[in-house]
Amino acid sequence: MGGIKNVRQILESMCDLFAECAIECVDAMFGKESELKMPWQVVEQLQAQFDRLLTMGSGNEEFSALTCAGIQYDSLDAFVEEENISTEYAADILGEFVNNYCGLLSSKDVFKDNFGQHIQAVPILYSDGQSFLPFIWGVQGYIYIGDHWMYIGYTIRDNITRSNNKF
Amino acid sequence: MSKSVIIVDDSIFAMRTLTDFFTEVMEFxxxxxxENGTEAVELYEKYKPDLLVLDLIMPVMDGIEALEAIKKCHPDASVIVVTAMRDSEELQKSIELGASGYIEKPLRFNKPEYKELFKKRINDALK
Structure with a gap:
Protein backbone atom coordinates (compact mmCIF):
# COMPACT_ATOMS: atom_id res chain seq x y z
CA MET A 1 0.00 0.00 0.00
CA GLY A 2 1.09 3.59 -0.37
CA GLY A 3 2.24 5.88 -3.11
CA ILE A 4 0.45 7.13 -6.17
CA LYS A 5 -1.21 4.37 -8.07
CA ASN A 6 -3.34 3.96 -11.11
CA VAL A 7 -6.38 2.64 -9.34
CA ARG A 8 -8.12 1.74 -12.57
CA GLN A 9 -5.30 -0.63 -13.54
CA ILE A 10 -5.35 -2.21 -10.10
CA LEU A 11 -9.10 -2.76 -10.37
CA GLU A 12 -8.69 -4.34 -13.79
CA SER A 13 -6.16 -6.77 -12.38
CA MET A 14 -8.54 -7.65 -9.55
CA CYS A 15 -11.81 -8.14 -11.48
CA ASP A 16 -11.85 -11.89 -10.94
CA LEU A 17 -11.27 -11.46 -7.20
CA PHE A 18 -14.28 -9.15 -6.86
CA ALA A 19 -16.46 -11.70 -8.67
CA GLU A 20 -15.12 -14.66 -6.70
CA CYS A 21 -15.79 -12.89 -3.41
CA ALA A 22 -19.41 -12.29 -4.47
CA ILE A 23 -19.93 -15.99 -5.21
CA GLU A 24 -18.21 -16.91 -1.94
CA CYS A 25 -20.42 -14.48 -0.02
CA VAL A 26 -23.66 -15.87 -1.50
CA ASP A 27 -22.56 -19.40 -0.67
CA ALA A 28 -21.54 -18.46 2.88
CA MET A 29 -24.63 -16.39 3.72
CA PHE A 30 -27.40 -18.17 1.85
CA GLY A 31 -25.91 -21.64 1.29
CA LYS A 32 -26.55 -21.33 -2.44
CA GLU A 33 -24.45 -21.75 -5.52
CA SER A 34 -24.47 -18.72 -7.74
CA GLU A 35 -22.81 -18.19 -11.09
CA LEU A 36 -21.48 -15.54 -13.41
CA LYS A 37 -23.08 -15.35 -16.83
CA MET A 38 -20.64 -12.78 -18.07
CA PRO A 39 -17.26 -11.50 -16.84
CA TRP A 40 -17.15 -8.58 -14.43
CA GLN A 41 -15.67 -5.43 -15.82
CA VAL A 42 -14.21 -2.06 -14.96
CA VAL A 43 -16.53 0.84 -15.78
CA GLU A 44 -16.30 4.62 -15.48
CA GLN A 45 -19.51 4.87 -13.45
CA LEU A 46 -21.36 2.21 -11.48
CA GLN A 47 -24.95 1.47 -12.37
CA ALA A 48 -27.66 2.72 -10.06
CA GLN A 49 -31.05 1.88 -11.60
CA PHE A 50 -32.44 -0.93 -9.50
CA ASP A 51 -35.64 -1.46 -7.53
CA ARG A 52 -33.48 -1.62 -4.44
CA LEU A 53 -29.95 -0.32 -4.25
CA LEU A 54 -27.84 -0.42 -1.12
CA THR A 55 -24.63 1.54 -0.89
CA MET A 56 -22.01 1.49 1.83
CA GLY A 57 -18.93 3.64 2.08
CA SER A 58 -15.64 2.40 3.47
CA GLY A 59 -12.08 3.52 3.52
CA ASN A 60 -8.94 4.55 5.33
CA GLU A 61 -6.60 7.54 5.25
CA GLU A 62 -5.49 6.76 1.73
CA PHE A 63 -8.60 5.43 -0.03
CA SER A 64 -12.36 6.01 -0.12
CA ALA A 65 -14.59 3.29 -1.49
CA LEU A 66 -18.25 2.65 -2.16
CA THR A 67 -19.81 -0.80 -2.39
CA CYS A 68 -23.22 -1.23 -4.03
CA ALA A 69 -25.66 -4.10 -4.16
CA GLY A 70 -28.65 -3.77 -6.48
CA ILE A 71 -31.60 -6.08 -6.90
CA GLN A 72 -35.08 -6.20 -8.40
CA TYR A 73 -38.10 -6.74 -6.15
CA ASP A 74 -38.64 -10.40 -6.93
CA SER A 75 -34.99 -11.49 -7.03
CA LEU A 76 -34.10 -11.38 -3.35
CA ASP A 77 -36.57 -14.19 -2.67
CA ALA A 78 -34.44 -16.51 -4.79
CA PHE A 79 -31.36 -15.79 -2.68
CA VAL A 80 -32.91 -16.12 0.77
CA GLU A 81 -35.89 -18.38 -0.02
CA GLU A 82 -38.36 -16.21 1.80
CA GLU A 83 -41.44 -14.61 0.30
CA ASN A 84 -42.90 -11.13 0.70
CA ILE A 85 -39.67 -9.61 1.99
CA SER A 86 -40.38 -6.18 3.43
CA THR A 87 -38.37 -3.14 2.45
CA GLU A 88 -36.88 -3.05 5.95
CA TYR A 89 -35.81 -6.70 5.80
CA ALA A 90 -34.48 -6.26 2.25
CA ALA A 91 -32.32 -3.41 3.52
CA ASP A 92 -31.12 -5.59 6.35
CA ILE A 93 -30.21 -8.50 4.06
CA LEU A 94 -28.49 -6.31 1.47
CA GLY A 95 -26.67 -4.41 4.24
CA GLU A 96 -25.43 -7.62 5.77
CA PHE A 97 -24.42 -8.89 2.33
CA VAL A 98 -22.39 -5.77 1.59
CA ASN A 99 -20.86 -5.83 5.08
CA ASN A 100 -19.80 -9.45 4.62
CA TYR A 101 -18.66 -8.87 1.04
CA CYS A 102 -16.37 -6.04 2.15
CA GLY A 103 -15.09 -8.23 4.97
CA LEU A 104 -14.26 -11.00 2.53
CA LEU A 105 -12.50 -8.58 0.18
CA SER A 106 -10.47 -7.18 3.09
CA SER A 107 -9.36 -10.66 4.06
CA LYS A 108 -7.66 -11.21 0.68
CA ASP A 109 -3.95 -10.41 0.61
CA VAL A 110 -4.05 -8.80 -2.83
CA PHE A 111 -6.75 -6.40 -1.66
CA LYS A 112 -4.91 -5.55 1.56
CA ASP A 113 -1.64 -5.06 -0.33
CA ASN A 114 -3.25 -2.56 -2.68
CA PHE A 115 -5.85 -0.80 -0.57
CA GLY A 116 -5.12 -1.62 3.08
CA GLN A 117 -7.67 -2.29 5.80
CA HIS A 118 -10.91 -0.34 5.55
CA ILE A 119 -13.34 0.94 8.13
CA GLN A 120 -16.95 0.62 7.06
CA ALA A 121 -19.57 3.35 7.17
CA VAL A 122 -23.33 3.19 7.61
CA PRO A 123 -25.19 1.56 4.67
CA ILE A 124 -27.98 3.40 2.86
CA LEU A 125 -30.84 1.76 0.97
CA TYR A 126 -32.52 3.43 -1.99
CA SER A 127 -35.90 1.92 -2.82
CA ASP A 128 -38.15 2.79 -5.77
CA GLY A 129 -36.00 5.76 -6.58
CA GLN A 130 -33.46 6.84 -9.14
CA SER A 131 -29.94 7.26 -7.83
CA PHE A 132 -26.86 8.69 -9.46
CA LEU A 133 -23.45 7.49 -8.42
CA PRO A 134 -20.30 9.51 -9.07
CA PHE A 135 -18.08 9.14 -12.11
CA ILE A 136 -15.33 7.10 -10.53
CA TRP A 137 -13.85 3.98 -12.06
CA GLY A 138 -15.17 0.82 -10.46
CA VAL A 139 -15.70 -2.90 -10.89
CA GLN A 140 -19.19 -4.21 -11.47
CA GLY A 141 -20.95 -7.42 -12.36
CA TYR A 142 -23.88 -9.72 -11.74
CA ILE A 143 -24.23 -13.02 -9.95
CA TYR A 144 -27.08 -15.33 -10.83
CA ILE A 145 -29.16 -17.97 -9.14
CA GLY A 146 -31.11 -19.38 -12.06
CA ASP A 147 -32.64 -16.39 -13.81
CA HIS A 148 -32.50 -14.20 -10.72
CA TRP A 149 -29.58 -11.84 -10.30
CA MET A 150 -27.91 -9.50 -7.89
CA TYR A 151 -25.76 -6.61 -9.03
CA ILE A 152 -22.58 -5.74 -7.18
CA GLY A 153 -20.37 -2.74 -7.78
CA TYR A 154 -17.26 -1.50 -6.06
CA THR A 155 -15.63 1.85 -6.69
CA ILE A 156 -12.56 3.32 -5.00
CA ARG A 157 -10.35 6.33 -5.33
CA ASP A 158 -7.10 7.60 -3.91
CA ASN A 159 -7.87 10.33 -1.35
CA ILE A 160 -4.65 12.17 -2.01
CA THR A 161 -4.30 12.20 -5.79
CA ARG A 162 -7.95 11.54 -6.61
CA SER A 163 -6.37 9.86 -9.61
CA ASN A 164 -9.36 7.61 -10.11
CA ASN A 165 -11.84 10.39 -10.83
CA LYS A 166 -12.98 10.44 -14.41
CA PHE A 167 -13.25 14.21 -14.23
CA MET B 1 -29.56 -28.18 31.68
CA SER B 2 -28.77 -26.20 28.58
CA LYS B 3 -26.46 -23.19 28.61
CA SER B 4 -27.96 -19.74 28.27
CA VAL B 5 -26.92 -17.23 25.62
CA ILE B 6 -27.79 -13.66 24.72
CA ILE B 7 -27.29 -12.64 21.09
CA VAL B 8 -26.81 -8.99 20.16
CA ASP B 9 -26.57 -8.00 16.50
CA ASP B 10 -28.18 -5.11 14.63
CA SER B 11 -28.87 -7.28 11.58
CA ILE B 12 -32.13 -9.26 11.62
CA PHE B 13 -30.65 -11.71 9.11
CA ALA B 14 -27.52 -12.32 11.21
CA MET B 15 -29.63 -12.59 14.36
CA ARG B 16 -31.78 -15.31 12.81
CA THR B 17 -28.71 -17.21 11.60
CA LEU B 18 -27.01 -17.00 15.00
CA THR B 19 -30.20 -17.95 16.86
CA ASP B 20 -30.67 -21.03 14.66
CA PHE B 21 -27.06 -22.09 15.21
CA PHE B 22 -27.14 -21.68 18.99
CA THR B 23 -30.48 -23.44 19.44
CA GLU B 24 -30.18 -26.21 16.86
CA VAL B 25 -26.44 -26.96 16.81
CA MET B 26 -25.19 -25.83 20.23
CA GLU B 27 -28.47 -26.65 21.99
CA PHE B 28 -28.26 -23.43 24.01
CA GLU B 35 -29.87 -4.82 18.56
CA ASN B 36 -27.22 -2.55 20.04
CA GLY B 37 -24.60 -2.23 22.75
CA THR B 38 -26.88 -0.50 25.23
CA GLU B 39 -29.28 -3.41 25.06
CA ALA B 40 -26.35 -5.81 25.45
CA VAL B 41 -25.36 -4.19 28.75
CA GLU B 42 -28.94 -4.10 30.04
CA LEU B 43 -29.70 -7.67 29.00
CA TYR B 44 -26.46 -8.98 30.47
CA GLU B 45 -27.30 -7.36 33.83
CA LYS B 46 -30.80 -8.82 33.75
CA TYR B 47 -30.02 -12.39 32.70
CA LYS B 48 -26.31 -12.96 33.45
CA PRO B 49 -26.12 -15.64 30.76
CA ASP B 50 -23.44 -18.29 30.35
CA LEU B 51 -22.44 -16.63 27.07
CA LEU B 52 -22.91 -13.29 25.35
CA VAL B 53 -22.58 -13.14 21.56
CA LEU B 54 -21.82 -9.58 20.54
CA ASP B 55 -21.58 -7.95 17.13
CA LEU B 56 -18.86 -5.30 17.08
CA ILE B 57 -20.27 -2.70 14.70
CA MET B 58 -23.67 -1.53 15.93
CA PRO B 59 -25.59 1.71 16.32
CA VAL B 60 -26.25 3.58 19.61
CA MET B 61 -23.42 1.83 21.44
CA ASP B 62 -20.96 -0.39 19.58
CA GLY B 63 -19.75 -3.80 20.70
CA ILE B 64 -16.42 -2.53 22.03
CA GLU B 65 -18.08 -0.05 24.40
CA ALA B 66 -20.58 -2.68 25.52
CA LEU B 67 -17.84 -5.23 26.11
CA GLU B 68 -15.82 -2.74 28.14
CA ALA B 69 -18.85 -1.87 30.30
CA ILE B 70 -19.79 -5.50 30.90
CA LYS B 71 -16.23 -6.62 31.69
CA LYS B 72 -15.83 -3.74 34.14
CA CYS B 73 -18.69 -5.10 36.28
CA HIS B 74 -18.36 -8.78 35.37
CA PRO B 75 -14.72 -9.66 34.68
CA ASP B 76 -15.59 -13.34 34.31
CA ALA B 77 -18.25 -12.76 31.63
CA SER B 78 -17.85 -15.08 28.64
CA VAL B 79 -18.20 -13.03 25.48
CA ILE B 80 -17.81 -14.09 21.86
CA VAL B 81 -17.59 -11.23 19.38
CA VAL B 82 -18.86 -11.36 15.81
CA THR B 83 -17.30 -9.33 13.00
CA ALA B 84 -16.84 -9.23 9.24
CA MET B 85 -13.53 -7.36 9.63
CA ARG B 86 -11.23 -10.12 10.85
CA ASP B 87 -8.01 -8.08 10.78
CA SER B 88 -9.52 -4.96 12.25
CA GLU B 89 -8.34 -2.90 15.17
CA GLU B 90 -11.79 -3.40 16.72
CA LEU B 91 -11.34 -7.17 16.84
CA GLN B 92 -7.87 -6.81 18.34
CA LYS B 93 -9.18 -4.39 20.93
CA SER B 94 -12.03 -6.71 21.87
CA ILE B 95 -9.56 -9.52 22.57
CA GLU B 96 -7.49 -7.11 24.70
CA LEU B 97 -10.66 -6.18 26.60
CA GLY B 98 -11.27 -9.81 27.44
CA ALA B 99 -13.43 -11.30 24.68
CA SER B 100 -13.05 -15.04 24.92
CA GLY B 101 -13.14 -15.60 21.17
CA TYR B 102 -14.63 -14.49 17.91
CA ILE B 103 -16.76 -15.67 15.00
CA GLU B 104 -16.12 -14.13 11.63
CA LYS B 105 -18.83 -13.13 9.20
CA PRO B 106 -20.12 -14.34 6.82
CA LEU B 107 -21.51 -16.87 9.28
CA ARG B 108 -20.72 -20.10 7.45
CA PHE B 109 -22.77 -22.34 9.66
CA ASN B 110 -23.85 -24.33 6.61
CA LYS B 111 -20.24 -25.54 6.18
CA PRO B 112 -19.30 -28.52 8.39
CA GLU B 113 -15.69 -27.40 8.82
CA TYR B 114 -16.74 -23.94 10.03
CA LYS B 115 -19.49 -25.37 12.20
CA GLU B 116 -16.92 -27.51 14.02
CA LEU B 117 -14.47 -24.61 14.31
CA PHE B 118 -17.10 -22.32 15.84
CA LYS B 119 -18.33 -25.04 18.19
CA LYS B 120 -14.78 -25.42 19.46
CA ARG B 121 -14.31 -21.67 19.90
CA ILE B 122 -17.59 -21.39 21.79
CA ASN B 123 -16.79 -24.32 24.05
CA ASP B 124 -13.31 -22.90 24.69
CA ALA B 125 -14.88 -19.57 25.61
CA LEU B 126 -16.97 -21.25 28.28
CA LYS B 127 -14.02 -22.97 30.00
Missing amino acids: EVVATG
Whole structure:
Protein backbone atom coordinates (compact mmCIF):
# COMPACT_ATOMS: atom_id res chain seq x y z
CA MET A 1 0.00 0.00 0.00
CA GLY A 2 1.09 3.59 -0.37
CA GLY A 3 2.24 5.88 -3.11
CA ILE A 4 0.45 7.13 -6.17
CA LYS A 5 -1.21 4.37 -8.07
CA ASN A 6 -3.34 3.96 -11.11
CA VAL A 7 -6.38 2.64 -9.34
CA ARG A 8 -8.12 1.74 -12.57
CA GLN A 9 -5.30 -0.63 -13.54
CA ILE A 10 -5.35 -2.21 -10.10
CA LEU A 11 -9.10 -2.76 -10.37
CA GLU A 12 -8.69 -4.34 -13.79
CA SER A 13 -6.16 -6.77 -12.38
CA MET A 14 -8.54 -7.65 -9.55
CA CYS A 15 -11.81 -8.14 -11.48
CA ASP A 16 -11.85 -11.89 -10.94
CA LEU A 17 -11.27 -11.46 -7.20
CA PHE A 18 -14.28 -9.15 -6.86
CA ALA A 19 -16.46 -11.70 -8.67
CA GLU A 20 -15.12 -14.66 -6.70
CA CYS A 21 -15.79 -12.89 -3.41
CA ALA A 22 -19.41 -12.29 -4.47
CA ILE A 23 -19.93 -15.99 -5.21
CA GLU A 24 -18.21 -16.91 -1.94
CA CYS A 25 -20.42 -14.48 -0.02
CA VAL A 26 -23.66 -15.87 -1.50
CA ASP A 27 -22.56 -19.40 -0.67
CA ALA A 28 -21.54 -18.46 2.88
CA MET A 29 -24.63 -16.39 3.72
CA PHE A 30 -27.40 -18.17 1.85
CA GLY A 31 -25.91 -21.64 1.29
CA LYS A 32 -26.55 -21.33 -2.44
CA GLU A 33 -24.45 -21.75 -5.52
CA SER A 34 -24.47 -18.72 -7.74
CA GLU A 35 -22.81 -18.19 -11.09
CA LEU A 36 -21.48 -15.54 -13.41
CA LYS A 37 -23.08 -15.35 -16.83
CA MET A 38 -20.64 -12.78 -18.07
CA PRO A 39 -17.26 -11.50 -16.84
CA TRP A 40 -17.15 -8.58 -14.43
CA GLN A 41 -15.67 -5.43 -15.82
CA VAL A 42 -14.21 -2.06 -14.96
CA VAL A 43 -16.53 0.84 -15.78
CA GLU A 44 -16.30 4.62 -15.48
CA GLN A 45 -19.51 4.87 -13.45
CA LEU A 46 -21.36 2.21 -11.48
CA GLN A 47 -24.95 1.47 -12.37
CA ALA A 48 -27.66 2.72 -10.06
CA GLN A 49 -31.05 1.88 -11.60
CA PHE A 50 -32.44 -0.93 -9.50
CA ASP A 51 -35.64 -1.46 -7.53
CA ARG A 52 -33.48 -1.62 -4.44
CA LEU A 53 -29.95 -0.32 -4.25
CA LEU A 54 -27.84 -0.42 -1.12
CA THR A 55 -24.63 1.54 -0.89
CA MET A 56 -22.01 1.49 1.83
CA GLY A 57 -18.93 3.64 2.08
CA SER A 58 -15.64 2.40 3.47
CA GLY A 59 -12.08 3.52 3.52
CA ASN A 60 -8.94 4.55 5.33
CA GLU A 61 -6.60 7.54 5.25
CA GLU A 62 -5.49 6.76 1.73
CA PHE A 63 -8.60 5.43 -0.03
CA SER A 64 -12.36 6.01 -0.12
CA ALA A 65 -14.59 3.29 -1.49
CA LEU A 66 -18.25 2.65 -2.16
CA THR A 67 -19.81 -0.80 -2.39
CA CYS A 68 -23.22 -1.23 -4.03
CA ALA A 69 -25.66 -4.10 -4.16
CA GLY A 70 -28.65 -3.77 -6.48
CA ILE A 71 -31.60 -6.08 -6.90
CA GLN A 72 -35.08 -6.20 -8.40
CA TYR A 73 -38.10 -6.74 -6.15
CA ASP A 74 -38.64 -10.40 -6.93
CA SER A 75 -34.99 -11.49 -7.03
CA LEU A 76 -34.10 -11.38 -3.35
CA ASP A 77 -36.57 -14.19 -2.67
CA ALA A 78 -34.44 -16.51 -4.79
CA PHE A 79 -31.36 -15.79 -2.68
CA VAL A 80 -32.91 -16.12 0.77
CA GLU A 81 -35.89 -18.38 -0.02
CA GLU A 82 -38.36 -16.21 1.80
CA GLU A 83 -41.44 -14.61 0.30
CA ASN A 84 -42.90 -11.13 0.70
CA ILE A 85 -39.67 -9.61 1.99
CA SER A 86 -40.38 -6.18 3.43
CA THR A 87 -38.37 -3.14 2.45
CA GLU A 88 -36.88 -3.05 5.95
CA TYR A 89 -35.81 -6.70 5.80
CA ALA A 90 -34.48 -6.26 2.25
CA ALA A 91 -32.32 -3.41 3.52
CA ASP A 92 -31.12 -5.59 6.35
CA ILE A 93 -30.21 -8.50 4.06
CA LEU A 94 -28.49 -6.31 1.47
CA GLY A 95 -26.67 -4.41 4.24
CA GLU A 96 -25.43 -7.62 5.77
CA PHE A 97 -24.42 -8.89 2.33
CA VAL A 98 -22.39 -5.77 1.59
CA ASN A 99 -20.86 -5.83 5.08
CA ASN A 100 -19.80 -9.45 4.62
CA TYR A 101 -18.66 -8.87 1.04
CA CYS A 102 -16.37 -6.04 2.15
CA GLY A 103 -15.09 -8.23 4.97
CA LEU A 104 -14.26 -11.00 2.53
CA LEU A 105 -12.50 -8.58 0.18
CA SER A 106 -10.47 -7.18 3.09
CA SER A 107 -9.36 -10.66 4.06
CA LYS A 108 -7.66 -11.21 0.68
CA ASP A 109 -3.95 -10.41 0.61
CA VAL A 110 -4.05 -8.80 -2.83
CA PHE A 111 -6.75 -6.40 -1.66
CA LYS A 112 -4.91 -5.55 1.56
CA ASP A 113 -1.64 -5.06 -0.33
CA ASN A 114 -3.25 -2.56 -2.68
CA PHE A 115 -5.85 -0.80 -0.57
CA GLY A 116 -5.12 -1.62 3.08
CA GLN A 117 -7.67 -2.29 5.80
CA HIS A 118 -10.91 -0.34 5.55
CA ILE A 119 -13.34 0.94 8.13
CA GLN A 120 -16.95 0.62 7.06
CA ALA A 121 -19.57 3.35 7.17
CA VAL A 122 -23.33 3.19 7.61
CA PRO A 123 -25.19 1.56 4.67
CA ILE A 124 -27.98 3.40 2.86
CA LEU A 125 -30.84 1.76 0.97
CA TYR A 126 -32.52 3.43 -1.99
CA SER A 127 -35.90 1.92 -2.82
CA ASP A 128 -38.15 2.79 -5.77
CA GLY A 129 -36.00 5.76 -6.58
CA GLN A 130 -33.46 6.84 -9.14
CA SER A 131 -29.94 7.26 -7.83
CA PHE A 132 -26.86 8.69 -9.46
CA LEU A 133 -23.45 7.49 -8.42
CA PRO A 134 -20.30 9.51 -9.07
CA PHE A 135 -18.08 9.14 -12.11
CA ILE A 136 -15.33 7.10 -10.53
CA TRP A 137 -13.85 3.98 -12.06
CA GLY A 138 -15.17 0.82 -10.46
CA VAL A 139 -15.70 -2.90 -10.89
CA GLN A 140 -19.19 -4.21 -11.47
CA GLY A 141 -20.95 -7.42 -12.36
CA TYR A 142 -23.88 -9.72 -11.74
CA ILE A 143 -24.23 -13.02 -9.95
CA TYR A 144 -27.08 -15.33 -10.83
CA ILE A 145 -29.16 -17.97 -9.14
CA GLY A 146 -31.11 -19.38 -12.06
CA ASP A 147 -32.64 -16.39 -13.81
CA HIS A 148 -32.50 -14.20 -10.72
CA TRP A 149 -29.58 -11.84 -10.30
CA MET A 150 -27.91 -9.50 -7.89
CA TYR A 151 -25.76 -6.61 -9.03
CA ILE A 152 -22.58 -5.74 -7.18
CA GLY A 153 -20.37 -2.74 -7.78
CA TYR A 154 -17.26 -1.50 -6.06
CA THR A 155 -15.63 1.85 -6.69
CA ILE A 156 -12.56 3.32 -5.00
CA ARG A 157 -10.35 6.33 -5.33
CA ASP A 158 -7.10 7.60 -3.91
CA ASN A 159 -7.87 10.33 -1.35
CA ILE A 160 -4.65 12.17 -2.01
CA THR A 161 -4.30 12.20 -5.79
CA ARG A 162 -7.95 11.54 -6.61
CA SER A 163 -6.37 9.86 -9.61
CA ASN A 164 -9.36 7.61 -10.11
CA ASN A 165 -11.84 10.39 -10.83
CA LYS A 166 -12.98 10.44 -14.41
CA PHE A 167 -13.25 14.21 -14.23
CA MET B 1 -29.56 -28.18 31.68
CA SER B 2 -28.77 -26.20 28.58
CA LYS B 3 -26.46 -23.19 28.61
CA SER B 4 -27.96 -19.74 28.27
CA VAL B 5 -26.92 -17.23 25.62
CA ILE B 6 -27.79 -13.66 24.72
CA ILE B 7 -27.29 -12.64 21.09
CA VAL B 8 -26.81 -8.99 20.16
CA ASP B 9 -26.57 -8.00 16.50
CA ASP B 10 -28.18 -5.11 14.63
CA SER B 11 -28.87 -7.28 11.58
CA ILE B 12 -32.13 -9.26 11.62
CA PHE B 13 -30.65 -11.71 9.11
CA ALA B 14 -27.52 -12.32 11.21
CA MET B 15 -29.63 -12.59 14.36
CA ARG B 16 -31.78 -15.31 12.81
CA THR B 17 -28.71 -17.21 11.60
CA LEU B 18 -27.01 -17.00 15.00
CA THR B 19 -30.20 -17.95 16.86
CA ASP B 20 -30.67 -21.03 14.66
CA PHE B 21 -27.06 -22.09 15.21
CA PHE B 22 -27.14 -21.68 18.99
CA THR B 23 -30.48 -23.44 19.44
CA GLU B 24 -30.18 -26.21 16.86
CA VAL B 25 -26.44 -26.96 16.81
CA MET B 26 -25.19 -25.83 20.23
CA GLU B 27 -28.47 -26.65 21.99
CA PHE B 28 -28.26 -23.43 24.01
CA GLU B 29 -31.25 -21.54 25.29
CA VAL B 30 -31.42 -18.07 23.72
CA VAL B 31 -32.76 -16.12 26.70
CA ALA B 32 -32.75 -12.71 25.02
CA THR B 33 -31.70 -10.84 21.90
CA GLY B 34 -30.72 -7.22 21.36
CA GLU B 35 -29.87 -4.82 18.56
CA ASN B 36 -27.22 -2.55 20.04
CA GLY B 37 -24.60 -2.23 22.75
CA THR B 38 -26.88 -0.50 25.23
CA GLU B 39 -29.28 -3.41 25.06
CA ALA B 40 -26.35 -5.81 25.45
CA VAL B 41 -25.36 -4.19 28.75
CA GLU B 42 -28.94 -4.10 30.04
CA LEU B 43 -29.70 -7.67 29.00
CA TYR B 44 -26.46 -8.98 30.47
CA GLU B 45 -27.30 -7.36 33.83
CA LYS B 46 -30.80 -8.82 33.75
CA TYR B 47 -30.02 -12.39 32.70
CA LYS B 48 -26.31 -12.96 33.45
CA PRO B 49 -26.12 -15.64 30.76
CA ASP B 50 -23.44 -18.29 30.35
CA LEU B 51 -22.44 -16.63 27.07
CA LEU B 52 -22.91 -13.29 25.35
CA VAL B 53 -22.58 -13.14 21.56
CA LEU B 54 -21.82 -9.58 20.54
CA ASP B 55 -21.58 -7.95 17.13
CA LEU B 56 -18.86 -5.30 17.08
CA ILE B 57 -20.27 -2.70 14.70
CA MET B 58 -23.67 -1.53 15.93
CA PRO B 59 -25.59 1.71 16.32
CA VAL B 60 -26.25 3.58 19.61
CA MET B 61 -23.42 1.83 21.44
CA ASP B 62 -20.96 -0.39 19.58
CA GLY B 63 -19.75 -3.80 20.70
CA ILE B 64 -16.42 -2.53 22.03
CA GLU B 65 -18.08 -0.05 24.40
CA ALA B 66 -20.58 -2.68 25.52
CA LEU B 67 -17.84 -5.23 26.11
CA GLU B 68 -15.82 -2.74 28.14
CA ALA B 69 -18.85 -1.87 30.30
CA ILE B 70 -19.79 -5.50 30.90
CA LYS B 71 -16.23 -6.62 31.69
CA LYS B 72 -15.83 -3.74 34.14
CA CYS B 73 -18.69 -5.10 36.28
CA HIS B 74 -18.36 -8.78 35.37
CA PRO B 75 -14.72 -9.66 34.68
CA ASP B 76 -15.59 -13.34 34.31
CA ALA B 77 -18.25 -12.76 31.63
CA SER B 78 -17.85 -15.08 28.64
CA VAL B 79 -18.20 -13.03 25.48
CA ILE B 80 -17.81 -14.09 21.86
CA VAL B 81 -17.59 -11.23 19.38
CA VAL B 82 -18.86 -11.36 15.81
CA THR B 83 -17.30 -9.33 13.00
CA ALA B 84 -16.84 -9.23 9.24
CA MET B 85 -13.53 -7.36 9.63
CA ARG B 86 -11.23 -10.12 10.85
CA ASP B 87 -8.01 -8.08 10.78
CA SER B 88 -9.52 -4.96 12.25
CA GLU B 89 -8.34 -2.90 15.17
CA GLU B 90 -11.79 -3.40 16.72
CA LEU B 91 -11.34 -7.17 16.84
CA GLN B 92 -7.87 -6.81 18.34
CA LYS B 93 -9.18 -4.39 20.93
CA SER B 94 -12.03 -6.71 21.87
CA ILE B 95 -9.56 -9.52 22.57
CA GLU B 96 -7.49 -7.11 24.70
CA LEU B 97 -10.66 -6.18 26.60
CA GLY B 98 -11.27 -9.81 27.44
CA ALA B 99 -13.43 -11.30 24.68
CA SER B 100 -13.05 -15.04 24.92
CA GLY B 101 -13.14 -15.60 21.17
CA TYR B 102 -14.63 -14.49 17.91
CA ILE B 103 -16.76 -15.67 15.00
CA GLU B 104 -16.12 -14.13 11.63
CA LYS B 105 -18.83 -13.13 9.20
CA PRO B 106 -20.12 -14.34 6.82
CA LEU B 107 -21.51 -16.87 9.28
CA ARG B 108 -20.72 -20.10 7.45
CA PHE B 109 -22.77 -22.34 9.66
CA ASN B 110 -23.85 -24.33 6.61
CA LYS B 111 -20.24 -25.54 6.18
CA PRO B 112 -19.30 -28.52 8.39
CA GLU B 113 -15.69 -27.40 8.82
CA TYR B 114 -16.74 -23.94 10.03
CA LYS B 115 -19.49 -25.37 12.20
CA GLU B 116 -16.92 -27.51 14.02
CA LEU B 117 -14.47 -24.61 14.31
CA PHE B 118 -17.10 -22.32 15.84
CA LYS B 119 -18.33 -25.04 18.19
CA LYS B 120 -14.78 -25.42 19.46
CA ARG B 121 -14.31 -21.67 19.90
CA ILE B 122 -17.59 -21.39 21.79
CA ASN B 123 -16.79 -24.32 24.05
CA ASP B 124 -13.31 -22.90 24.69
CA ALA B 125 -14.88 -19.57 25.61
CA LEU B 126 -16.97 -21.25 28.28
CA LYS B 127 -14.02 -22.97 30.00
